[in-house]
Amino acid sequence: MIVSSIHKLKGLWLTVKAGLWFVPTVMVTTSIILAITFIEIDSWASDDFLEQFPRLFGAGSDGSRGMLTAIATSMITVAGLTFSLTITALAQASSQYTSRILRNFMTNRTNQLVLGFFVGLFSYCLVVLRTIRGGDEDKFIPSLSVLFGLVLAIVGIAVLIYFIHHIAVSIQASHIVSLAAEETIQAVHRLFPQDVGKEAPEAENQDVLKKLENEPQRLIPASASGYLQSIDEDTLFNFAKANDVVVQMEKAIGEFVVQDTLLVTIIGNLQVEDADIETLNEAFTISRYRTIHQDAAFGIRQLVDIALKALSPGVNDTTTAILSIDYLSAILAQLAQRRIEKPFRTDESGNRKVRLIAKSLTFDSFVAEAFDQIRDSAAGNTAVFIRLLVAIKTVASQTASAGRLGILLEQAKRVADSANHSVGAVYNRDLIRRQFADTLKQLSAEEHISILPAAPMERKNANQA
Structure with a gap:
């Protein structure tokens, strides 16, 4: 308490x-x-x-x-x-x-x-x-x-x-974007890693889930509506340890919570009292808006929104969009070097029993948050597609993790595929193709560059020649 x-x-x-x-x-x-x-x-x-x-x-x-x-x-x-x-x-x-x-x-x-x-x-x-x-x-x-x-x-x-x-x-756009990026990078430094108990080995995760399937469960509702600003995981962990149960978080930082909907699941034999529900709800800070203090994804969201506004037909400011992508790559480069906790937390005793199942964003979700919507809104914009591939290459240079390189490879292929469907000029497609090949080298991937084939009109002209 x-x-x-x-x-x-x-x-x-x-x-x-x-x-x-x-x-x-x-x-x-x-x-x-x-x-x-x-x-x-x-x-x-x-x-x-x-x-x-x-x-x-x-x-x-x-x-x-x-x-x-x-x-x-x-x-x-x-x-x-x-x-x-x-x-x-x-x-x-x-x-x-x-x-x-x-x-x-x-x-x-x-x-x-x-x-x-x-x-x-x-x-x-x-x-x-x-x-x-x-x-x-x-x-x-x-x-x-x-x-x-x-x-x-x-x-x-x-x-x-x-x-x-x-x-x-x-x-000025450069000042606004850089300020948001700096605040987000500070949050990344502060939040990753977060040590709450000891991280359970990956091989044990599936076994733990199977064992918990048949355990009794108590559903704890949220006491208010709003965005989840912060979570006191120490309180949740100590509650689980004191009552010999497992606490499973159902909401992650930055998600919207609706009053009286599921917030936490208690797995184990425990007669839940009103005081327990109040204690668990107090571990969650719910407000009308998101903040970056424990929500690094919100900082990424700000930069993405700036890029989307810049790419909108009413603004059409490619330079600001590229500026946002550059700073997004700086944030993801910091995340690529850091350990992001797995959801299962065990106590430090000899039995290493799971006490807390956290719900948090993964490296994959951070990358998707940064690139997906910008890629979808950049139809036909060669400069943005090239800068996305450069950003992926930059982030890839900061990690040796095969899993994270695989995530970045999938993003690069999606960018190339979007360019394939929206960029028609021969010269522009060739620029994107070369940058895609350069990015693949950084990712150590042996993908075939024909993912950017010639457009139908180009093939027709080639056949006629």
């Missing part, structure tokens, strides 16, 4: 930290504390010391009040401009690329820090402004606080210039 609570808190912290409001709120709070601190310092400062530097601290009550008022007014105006620029960038990126990348803009630290800076400076000026008194008896001018506000306002000019530059860069 403690482990599950920690898992929930981590998920909540990731959601809060990724929100557009969190960093600005922290900065506003910090600015208020800073203003109070400077005011206290001003109350202790000697008037004689301040009078020695009249050009710095001699603004007077009216001058200080006017200065802070001007700074506060301009900063809230600039904050509104910053927010408007961010929303405009979001709208443009959503329409031109895909709505899946909106979350990347919202979680961008630069956007959050800039918005927080201007709103925080506005709050600072308000707090200091209310302490200025111009009477003869209770006169109080927080000169240090006013000077520091002026310094922050000057810094704000540089921040605004940088933010305009940042927005101009952030809506």
Whole structure:
């Protein structure tokens, strides 16, 4: 229960930290504390010391009040401009690329820090402004606080210039694609391998399934609907070990879960209580949207969506599609080098009994997610077909696994077959044929290159000649 609570808190912290409001709120709070601190310092400062530097601290009550008022007014105006620029960038990126990348803009630290800076400076000026008194008896001018506000306002000019530059860069296709790819590669590094118990040998898998077929089963429904953001496999594993049963996951990260449908199957003799159902459901974080934190396939999905949008007739941007394919190859190259856990997890005791049957994506599913839809949407596009074959060759160079090379070989053959049905020009078909042959060499495959035969019209012209 403690482990599950920690898992929930981590998920909540990731959601809060990724929100557009969190960093600005922290900065506003910090600015208020800073203003109070400077005011206290001003109350202790000697008037004689301040009078020695009249050009710095001699603004007077009216001058200080006017200065802070001007700074506060301009900063809230600039904050509104910053927010408007961010929303405009979001709208443009959503329409031109895909709505899946909106979350990347919202979680961008630069956007959050800039918005927080201007709103925080506005709050600072308000707090200091209310302490200025111009009477003869209770006169109080927080000169240090006013000077520091002026310094922050000057810094704000540089921040605004940088933010305009940042927005101009952030809506470029290369920046959007590379940012999504970097986040996905970080997720790959974090997620693979995941050690939960010890991986069962492959030869034992089928025997385990046969043995479990006749065991009693208890079906555990989901308590909510949404996308599966993360799974606390430690909780599931410990639950199975404590109750001497096998827990079989029925949903993988990124899949959509419907309330009251099957989420987990308990295999073994166990009288399931409501508390057990609650414990098992708490191991799954279900939300309205997917995130990359434990879902590397979602990062691949973002790049695929950008490529599909670029290949659509209304956009027809082959360069962006090729850019997406290049970064997809970088992600798959990382996956090709890593161990992806098999579904069966055993405990570390001498009997090595299976405790957890996980459901997760395989290397085959990652490759299919990356290439299938792009290949289907690239009909007649020679440049995209060639770049897909180059990407497959690149990924193949990063693995010596016969199984994974076989998966990549099948993808290369599908690309060649799609090109065979959609590319008619002799020159273009020859380019694809040569790249296919080069890819086969990397895959160490002895496939016949005639998978790209001449088109019917080409054969007719050859016969006539």
